[in-house]
Amino acid sequence: MKLEEKALTTNRCDCCISPTRSSHRDSDLSGPPAENAAPASDFWKRIPLRDMDRHQWEALCDGCGKCCLFKVEDAATAQVFYTNVVCRLFDQDSCRCGAYDERSELVPNCVTLSMETLSIPSWLPATCAYRLLDEGRELPSWHPLVSGTPDTVLSSGNSICGRAVGETEADDLEHHLIDWVT
Numbered sequence: 001m002k003l004e005e006k007a008l009t010t011n012r013c014d015c016c017i018s019p020t021r022s023s024h025r026d027s028d029l030s031g032p033p034a035e036n037a038a039p040a041s042d043f044w045k046r047i048p049l050r051d052m053d054r055h056q057w058e059a060l061c062d063g064c065g066k067c068c069l070f071k072v073e074d075a076a077t078a079q080v081f082y083t084n085v086v087c088r089l090f091d092q093d094s095c096r097c098g099a100y101d102e103r104s105e106l107v108p109n110c111v112t113l114s115m116e117t118l119s120i121p122s123w124l125p126a127t128c129a130y131r132l133l134d135e136g137r138e139l140p141s142w143h144p145l146v147s148g149t150p151d152t153v154l155s156s157g158n159s160i161c162g163r164a165v166g167e168t169e170a171d172d173l174e175h176h177l178i179d180w181v182t
């Protein structure tokens with residue numbers, strides 16, 4: 001199998017990183033969200049992705065960090081495989097992007113998540129909340145919006161915390177293929 005680095009590290013949305021940027025409909029966003037404007041419960045069941053406001057969109061991110069892992073693509077089949085190598089900007093202590101506001105400048109191949117990028121679902125893990133909803137599926141029981149706590153992301157084995165290798169420490173990506181992200 002011939003593997004080539006796929007020059008994409010899809011970025012997570014803002015909810016777990018920065019309240020000042022949005023990956024959704026940037027042109028529609030003109031300022032910080034109102035204080036205490038927490039999304040109503042079960043909003044994701046009633047409101048289509050493309051109609052969600054900034055708070056709703058951001059609240060969907062489960063904070064798993066999987067989208068910050070490097071991927072490789074089989075040149076013959078275009079199948080995408082995950083590695084345990086994480087973007088150099090990923091802070092492995094907080095499990096968040098370490099420079100979110102500057103991410104596009106510092107990591108040009110960090111793809112901003114949007115309805116447009118969702119049209120290529122292989123860029124995102126199968127568990128990604130945005131991908132699930134875009135495909136008409138339910139959020140899993142461990143999703144913080146469903147469980148009521150972010151702790152279930154880690155306890156269910158869906159966080160990359162403690163499982164990733166930093167980009168600067170990793171060798172050939174072909175040596176880092178994993179099967180715990182699909």
Ligand code: SF4
Nearest residue numbers: 012061062065067128
């Ligand atoms: S893969 Fe996880 S961290 Fe990344 S955008 Fe999707 S839900 Fe958020």
Ligand code: SF4
Nearest residue numbers: 011068087090097110
């Ligand atoms: S710059 Fe790296 S760590 Fe930050 S959101 Fe993008 S892929 Fe993730």
